[in-house]
Amino acid sequence: xxxxxxxxxxxxEYVINSLRRSLRREGxxxxxxxxxxxxLEDLKEENVDVIISDQRMPGMSGMDFLxxxxxxxxxxxxxxxTGHADMExxxxxxxxxxLYRFLTKPWNDEELKVTILNALRLRNLAVxxxxxxxxxxxxxxxxxxxEARYPGISEVKxxxxxxxxxxx
Amino acid sequence: xxxxxxILILDDEECIIQALGKMLRNQGYAVIACLHPQEALKxxxxxxxxxxxxxxxxxxxxxxxxxxxxxxxCPGAAAILLIDQEDRELAVAAIxxxxxxxxxxxxxxxEIMRITVASTLRYRxxxxxNKKLQQVIEKQGRYISALVVTS
Numbered sequence: 001x002x003x004x005x006x007x008x009x010x011x012x013e014y015v016i017n018s019l020r021r022s023l024r025r026e027g028x029x030x031x032x033x034x035x036x037x038x039x040l041e042d043l044k045e046e047n048v049d050v051i052i053s054d055q056r057m058p059g060m061s062g063m064d065f066l067x068x069x070x071x072x073x074x075x076x077x078x079x080x081x082t083g084h085a086d087m088e089x090x091x092x093x094x095x096x097x098x099l100y101r102f103l104t105k106p107w108n109d110e111e112l113k114v115t116i117l118n119a120l121r122l123r124n125l126a127v128x129x130x131x132x133x134x135x136x137x138x139x140x141x142x143x144x145x146x147e148a149r150y151p152g153i154s155e156v157k158x159x160x161x162x163x164x165x166x167x168x
Numbered sequence: 169x170x171x172x173x174x175i176l177i178l179d180d181e182e183c184i185i186q187a188l189g190k191m192l193r194n195q196g197y198a199v200i201a202c203l204h205p206q207e208a209l210k211x212x213x214x215x216x217x218x219x220x221x222x223x224x225x226x227x228x229x230x231x232x233x234x235x236x237x238x239x240x241x242c243p244g245a246a247a248i249l250l251i252d253q254e255d256r257e258l259a260v261a262a263i264x265x266x267x268x269x270x271x272x273x274x275x276x277x278x279e280i281m282r283i284t285v286a287s288t289l290r291y292r293x294x295x296x297x298n299k300k301l302q303q304v305i306e307k308q309g310r311y312i313s314a315l316v317v318t319s
Contacts (some may be wrong), residue, residue: 021249032194052257087279091283093280094283100287101287108186108256110256110257110259110260111256113260114259114260114263114270114271117263117264118263118269118270120288122287122291122294123256123290125291125294125295125298126294127300129294129297129298129301131195132298132302132305133301135301136301136305136308137303139305139309139312140308142210142312143311143312143315146312146315146316153315
C-alpha cells in the first residue's frame, strides 16, 4: 500500500515530472495536474493527503488554489512551491494558518522529502486524533444513556460539581 | 508564565547559541543554552523541555548521538538538528529514524527557523493530545465496564 497520496500541481509538466523523479523511491502514490481547476474538481473524488502547488500559474495562483482547497478539504496538508520573490506571500500564509510550509524553486530533494514526511506524519496524527475524539464522545454518550436508563447508577462516582470521578 | 514553551539549545560555538537564544527569546520562548552535551543532558534531567535544538558537528559527540540520549531522558521532547549544507543526508536519515523532527541549515534564515520551530512544537502538541485521548478512552472504557456490571 502507498504511504500516502501526494497531489502535485504545476502548469509546467516538466516540474511535475521532476518532482516525481525526486520522490520515486519514497513509496507514495503521486498524481500530477497542470490545471488547478481540474485538480480542484478531481479532489471531490480523490483521497489526497498532501498537495504541493506551484504559486505562479495562469488562471489561478497556487495560493488561491490552496485557499480554495482549505475551504473544501481542510484536512489536506498544503505546501506552496515558490520562487524567492514570493517567499513573503508564503510566509504570511503560513502565519495565518493557510499553508503548512513552502518550498523554494529550485528545491533540494532532502528538503522536499523531509517536508512531505512531516506533512504526512501531521496528517495521519490529526486524522487519528479526530477518530479518537469521536470514540471519546461515543463513550460519553453511552455513559449518559446508561445513566438515563438506570438512574443513580453512577451517583456515588460523581464529585460535587457533577464531574464523573474515574478511579485508576 | 506557565504556558511558555521551553527550548534547550546546544552548540559548541558561543556565537551561535547567543544569536539563536536571543531570537527565540524574542519570540516568547524560554531558552536554556548549553555549550557542552553533558551539561545539556543534565539540564534535561532537571527541567521539562518541549524542544531541543542541537548542532550536528561538535567536538564531544555528534548532534545525532546527543539526540539519541535525549530521547531516553526526555522522550516527549521534539528535536531540530542544526546542520551544514553537506550534512543534509545525515539529517534526513536521522529524521527517518525518528531521532530528529526537522533540520535547519546554517546560516539559518530567521523566518525558516521560526516556522520550523513553530511547526515542530505544533506536531508535539498534537502528539501529546493523542496520548491524552488514548488515556481518556482507556479510563472511560474501564468506567463503562464497571457500570455495565453494576446495571
